[in-house]
Amino acid sequence: MSDVAERVKKIVVDHLGADEAKVTEAASFIDDLGADSLDTVELVMAFEEEFGCEIPDDAAENIQTVGDAVKFISENQG
């Protein structure tokens, strides 16, 4: 598993208090991990902070799963 994926998962576990085993790449923040819409805004902020990147609002709307976040960050990390 990539370093980005590890760090994303750690943030998700910390912020959502989610069971680590459930935080798979396919897991949806809202449908599977108990997040609400405000939680997802905060998650995106935490990703930006951790990876030093900016995630524009229109991109953030498409980040629904752990895998979506890993993919976006891997492609845009700078």
Place this chain on the structure above:
Amino acid sequence: MKRRVVVTGLGIVSPLGSGIDHVWNSITNGKSGLRKVEHMDLSDMPCQIAGVVPRGDGSNGTFDVDSFVDKKEQRKMDTFITFGMAAGIQAVQDSGWMPTEEEELNRTGVMIGSGIGGLPGIADGTTLLNERGPRRISPFFIPANLINLVSGYLSIKYGFRGPNHSVVTACATGTHAIGDASRMIEYGDADVMIAGGAESAISRIGIAGFASARALSTSYNDSPEEGSRPWDQGRDGFVMGEGAGVVVLEEYEHAKARGAKIYGEVLGYGMSGDAYHVTAPASDGNGGYRAMEAALRNAGKNADSIDYINAHGTSTPLGDEIEHGAVKRLLGDHAMNAAMSSTKSSIGHLLGAAGAVEAIFALKAIETGVCPPTLNLHNPSEGCDMNLVPHTAQERDVNVAISNSFGFGGTNASLVMGKV
């Protein structure tokens, strides 16, 4: 017939710790919760002492936030909300009122206020905004700092769908909250109300603000336990405290029917305004006098029935003597028979939580027959000649007690409570 309101649950987080048994034992044994502030730098401030809630793992009365609020939720709440949640959870558990029927949930409401709410959170958020820009502001910033969110979060936790309200009247908040919530039960809006106040303003901005208003004690930075000394000639301002007090108020027949433990009855509630000055009380004590008089009238009690007064008594040069004068005028010849103390001498001034915590102490005095002491009262100011319960608690039968709170803006509230 008037619907009677009784108290069936108590919850408290205070500078003397968390949980009513621990706190009551400490305060009646003359313990002080005041200390030098060490968790933030106040070295450039004239006041460096406060009543800080002792954090810990829950043993010995320490406050363990994790046992009340999930870690992930804590990030979404400024500290006053977690204090209010903890006291609210304690009170609900103490009362045993955890209904599941829809109609019962609809008849249960929440009314927990705060004087200034998320002051530290707003200050931190402003710093973050100025230093790092708007994209760093959490989506939870607003709800984390809103005063009515204690009521909101507590209602969500238990599913209480009755009136959801919140009082903001500075240092009179807790008293107004319990009084107003009692009226809601009396009026028929609810059968059970979870009511009280929560505050956590011990922060650089909070201390600086009150210090600038010349409201805080500044002469006791090296002997913090002596800083709060109501009616004593050496007093020079209040010591800020933090915490929360929450009670479960319940319609009397409702409480009786389910066999609930009853601590006492809310007999009367009175309010007034000074219409005089933003921070100073009117020198004739008229506002406090009229609040007490209205509460007694509402209770249908005479002044000579009062056994114990939990005073507002903040330890400021002006306020203590004015309140003492108003109480003496109200009680007349009976003043010398009654006992009056200020528990702020032990825990400091909890601002918006003060009235709720002090109502709880008055109820415990009624329940146990012990009046908590006024610490540090070595030389009462001239004319302060009532029994002010100096230094040590006093045993006496308390059938009727009154608790006073006065707030900035000239807002006054009194509660008369008694044995059922």
